[in-house]
Amino acid sequence: MVSVFSSLRPPMAGVVAVVLAALLSACMGGRTALFEDEAKPEWKEGALELPPLPFEKDLIPFHVSSNASAAFYVDGRSLRLGDDGIVRFTLLVRAAGGAENLSYEGMRCETAERKLYAIGRGKSEWVLPRAAEWQRISDNSLNRQYAVLAKEFFCPPGAVLPTRDEILGLLRSAAPVR
Template sequence: MRPLRWLRLAMGACLAVSIPALAQYADLDRADWKEDTAPPPPEYSSRGLIEIEMPRSASVKMGVDPKTIAINHATGIVRYVVVARGPSAVNASYEGIRCATGEYKVYARQTEGNPWSPSGEDDWKPMRGQSGVVVSHPYRLARDGICIGTGVRQTVDDMVRELRSGNRSLYY
């Protein structure tokens, strides 16, 4: 078989496999999309966090607790707890990402030793602003393993493996 024909066949096979996987999320930005009720924030630990690469921030370390990552395939939302550790405080945030629309949402916040407080933010926000500026940690989580393009990875194990590997999604 000639190399060009082989390349066309391989590209066609990849396209045939990827379209159905992404199509299941393609309509999640419809006007009739409804978010499910977010479960309460899960328990988390500051041990075993997957570090989030944060440029420009030497004093604050951020990480996601892999045991808190939860996927709702029906809505396309991935929820998780991210922990920020600084020289004088440890704070946590319970958040969600919608890969289909490139948005994130903060459900609740917690300062060390205190109960969770609702964020008071009801709207989904873009991870990329109009000028291309990104909201650092949700964008990095989406790019580094939660999302695959505009789709959600199929399992939490897949997400954790990708987050730990440092690979980058081609679409974010």
């Protein structure tokens, strides 16, 4: 059997090969895999709406680590699942000595990132941070609370994203007795 390319001069064989590759690519519609998903629309973050400051009765404790000296709480009233795929929540970190850090944050399960939206000043107001960039969630001892929230409550691996009520149920059922 004689190849199509053997009867052509060497420079012409290269041109034919390029044309055939281009035609084949056009027939495939630019896909590189048989079951490749359709192109996703460009992601756009929703507008920021700050929640009311939390009341003690609405704080749900969650366990971070037996080594953690601080206590961690999510304000159940502030928990929101946005149309943009972000889980927004108020986080309270209470140190053993009583000092508190209050923040309003977002977690994007699709990219395993978090973002600080606002910081609580005392118990009276929210203040916007100087820098509000998305940061990768890492499971380290310094910021383990984010990994716990992501893996155990907001973005369980291999599962469909839970609803707001399901997240609240998970938090409440896992909450240690105060």
